[in-house]
Amino acid sequence: MISVIILGYGNLAYHLTNTFLKTKNINVKQVYNRSIKKIEHLKNKTLITDNLKNLEKADVYIISVSDNAIKNISSKIDLKNCFVVHTSGATSINDLKNNGRKGVFYPLQSFSKNKEVNFNEIPFCLEAQYNEDLELLKQLALLISKKIYSINSEQRKQLHLSAVFVNNFTNYMYKIGDDICNKYNIPFEILLPLIKETALKVEYLSPKEAQTGPAIRNDEITIKNHLKLLNEEQHKIYKLLTKSIQNG
């Protein structure tokens, strides 16, 4: 049985808490949040508190708050030799300021509160100062997911950056596609099978091998025709990405 205390109650903390509560061999001992109101509904299931001085003892303290609050909250956990982890992709293990042991428990996925999360397929990127602690994080992660990776802070920073490209910027490519469709009364849903196929293709081909389109085949006629159809902003993006694909 691994005992955990969750600190914070944003999107990720919400999903983690609810999954942990349902999982055998995990004991959610307590949830902390600076506003007690947001966690009051949990009081029949676990201890709740809005005071960091009232923290119980547990195997792992999981800080899941916004990146810029991690330093502050961790510095206020003054239990002796406790094991504190954060769940942030962009934050170094060294930003934890507790006196005890430190680690990272980072699930690489984007979370929204109103959508069920199945952690089973979500990769957990784990880091700890000590082997024993890393083993504990592995055990914990394996209780809710089948994908665990040992990733250090430098790698995690790069991974988080990669995620901006494959998630945020990719979504923006969809946005431009949607804008064009709207302008010409074309239902965006026509593009959904292509979007899905493009995403699934890189499960068996590298993105380099999967690259198709006018840029990679140097189809200057199509490129010229496309550029004529775009607004200024889209034009800049099309041109830069085309050039970059061709240089690539």
Place this chain on the structure above:
Amino acid sequence: MISVIILGYGNLAYHLTNTFLKTKNINVKQVYNRSIKKIEHLKNKTLITDNLKNLEKADVYIISVSDNAIKNISSKIDLKNCFVVHTSGATSINDLKNNGRKGVFYPLQSFSKNKEVNFNEIPFCLEAQYNEDLELLKQLALLISKKIYSINSEQRKQLHLSAVFVNNFTNYMYKIGDDICNKYNIPFEILLPLIKETALKVEYLSPKEAQTGPAIRNDEITIKNHLKLLNEEQHKIYKLLTKSIQNG
């Protein structure tokens, strides 16, 4: 029973021919290709020819060749009042130069020869000069797919352009993510669930609603940190897309 003749034997023609041959109520009367060798294996299943003067009679002639060959091939079909369609996203219906009726039979998906295609989920964008011909194309498409759309040449041009963003440029975002991962010995597979989730999210949220990340939340600290990590090419792309998301 709808009789068809396929002209060309590239990726799409290959998959169409093979699916049509297996489909009830479709009669593949003939396949034309300028190199007879490439289609010789079909000779037990249908008529084959490398001579446009030997075309049989059929309800629809489907030209599925590279965009720049459509004009030339269509101009050489000199059967009286035949119905000729092409399968190209980027080509106007007016680029067909046959004497008879014209149309478009465009499945919006990317095809590679060595991967099985299930047309069932692939949207068919249909266009014809006459209502009766459009109805025939609808009937034909519905025999192999459940998704059909009536799309005119102007819309199709825009749709093809959108596809460059959601498919080719999206894949390039994956490529940059992969490049970053490789540089730091991070397995790219960690990003696959996020890539999939990003693609599936726009099935129930518009891309505008689905946009997350440092750009949209104006997280200038993270943006600055990210820019420091990128090479010149990636830096330009990150900066332009971030600015564009923020203007959006």
